[in-house]
Amino acid sequence: MPVEVILPKVDMDMATGRISRWYVGEGATVKKGDLLFEIETDKAAMEIDAPASGTIRDISGKEGIDIPVGEAVAWIYAEGEATKPAKDAVADATPVQEVVPAAAAPVAAAPAALPELAPANPGKPSNGTRATPLARRLAAAAGLQLDAIAGSGPRGRVMRSDVETAIAAPAPAASVPAKPAPIVSRPSASSQPRPAPQRSAGAAPLNFAWLRQGEGRPIVLIHGFGADLNSWRPMLAAGPVDAPLLALDLPGHGGSPRQTPADLDAIACDVEATLAALDVGPALLVGHSFGGAVAATVAARGHADVRALALIAPAGLGPEINGAFLQGFVRAKSEASLTPWLRLLVADEAVLSKPFVNATLAQAADAELRAAQAEISDRFFADGTQTFDIRGLLAALRMPVRVIVGANDRIIPASQSLGLPGEVALHVFAATGHMPQVERREQVLKILLEMVRV
Known part of the structure; x- marks a missing residue:
């Protein structure tokens, strides 16, 4: 008998929900636990797994419309099982199995991997631009005009992937909305080991993306080892963000040059040059793991106008690190090994x-990328040891600093964050690993928004 796929209740006060995208299409073969569709709520985007294995049929849950909780949105038929009209399948269905929502994805997948299906009757909105509801919400949050985005959907309909592409693409200066305030001051840097970057106007050495446009002090995000700027996107689903959000790719990561920096100062120099090229300042600087050590170095050098610093599971507070993880991560080439x-x-x-x-x-399939990261790992984490120390840098800072760690971090021990200067605020989340910005995204985002408003 076919298995009913229902729209689950993912919020306590939820009576209806909207499917923002289907990951599979009519007739697709799925396994139990595979992703079927995404529900968008006011709080987050929740991914829904398949309750059984088989072939998905009779998809009735259309994207972008309100659907009552508990209503069937599709059916899964076992191999060789004859399909029936939906009304007959209801009578014969296996008792409804609870569909457990998976956590929102920590990294935004490529648009090609996550197709968006158009509703049966897309209609033309009053403003003249065809767009999916999710695309409209993303465009509004980013301050973009829909009529300026080329749609790739049916009859030119603007899809989520079109908006994400527009957000990631640097726009001409005349069309960038809500440009962050220019750098107005920089602390003295006479004692720093490297000079301030000397770059021509517009030359940004690191790949970057404005994840949000907005008003006020910008938040600059630097990811950790082996990740890229997209790793911050799940945290942003935890709530609205009014401040501009700029994410950078470290050297040897994402879309930045595949090079092995000599030391933290070399990376900091590239960060400073990128911020200067984009006229970013004064800013809240946020770094995760290895990116935390980079962020602390940038703040201490004093060339960029950093007004506050947030470090999430930062490297550089002790020598110990999970060297087996680093080696295994850069070697893994398949899902089974990764x-x-x-x-x-x-x-x-x-x-x-x-x-x-x-x-x-x-x-992992990008051999050049992984080779660069292997060299970075060997240089900065030689023999499973953190070869740099940022404790002295934090002690000298004269700005608000917060350190956020997970008590169950298996990459960098949470105990390394003990004994910090009294002026540094420490947040330790129980039952949390090396990625508090994913596992405790609402709390972490709240902390960052508190810091940027000071």
Whole structure:
């Protein structure tokens, strides 16, 4: 008998929900636990798994419309099972199985990997631009005009992937909305080991993306080893963000040059040059893991106008690090070899959604990228040891600093964050691993928004 796929209740006060995208189409073969569709709520985008294995049929849940909780949105038929009209399938269906929402993806997958299906009757909105509801919401949050975005959907309909592409693409200066305030001051840097970057106007050495446009002090995000700027996107689903959000790719990561920096100062120099080229300042600087050590170095050098610093599971507070993880991560080439290492990043494996694993696998397939990261690992984490120390840098800072760690971090021990200067605020989240910004995204985002408003 066919298995009913229902629209689950993912919020306590939820009576209806909207499917923002289907990951599979009519007639697709699925396995139990595969991602079927995404529900968009006011709080987050939740991914829904298949309750059984088989072939998905009779997809009735259309994207972008309100659907009552508990209503069937599709059916899964076992191999060889004859399909029936939906009304007959209801009578014969296997008792409804609870569909458990998976955690939102830690990394935004490539648009080609996550197709968006158009509703049966898309209609033309009053403003003259065809767009999916999710595309409209994303465009509004980013301050973009829909009529300026080329749609790739049916009859020129603007899809989510079109908006994400527009957000990631640097726009001409005349059309950039809500440009962050220019740097107005820089602390003295006479004692720093490297001079301030001397770059021509517009030359940004690192790949970057404005994840949000907005008003006020910008938040600059620097990811950790082996990740890229997209790793911050799941945190942004935790709530609205009014401040501009700029994410950078470290050297040897994402879309930045595949090079091995000599030391933290060399990376900091590239960060400073990128911020200067984009006229970013005064800013809240946020770094995760290895990116935390980079962020602390940038703040201490004083060339960029950093007004506050947030470090998430930062490297550089002690010598110990999980060297086996680093080596295994850069060597892994398949899902079977990569997934066990990814599990070490979190305390709750449920946050390791299929899109996150797939996005990481896509990076693993880039031999040049992984070779660069292997060299970076050997240079900065030689013999499973952190070869740099940022404790002295934090002690000298004269700005608000917060350190956010997970008590169950299996990559960098949470105990390394003890004994920091009294002026540094320490947040330790229980039952949390090396990625608090994913496992405790609402709390972490709240902390960052508190800091940027000071």
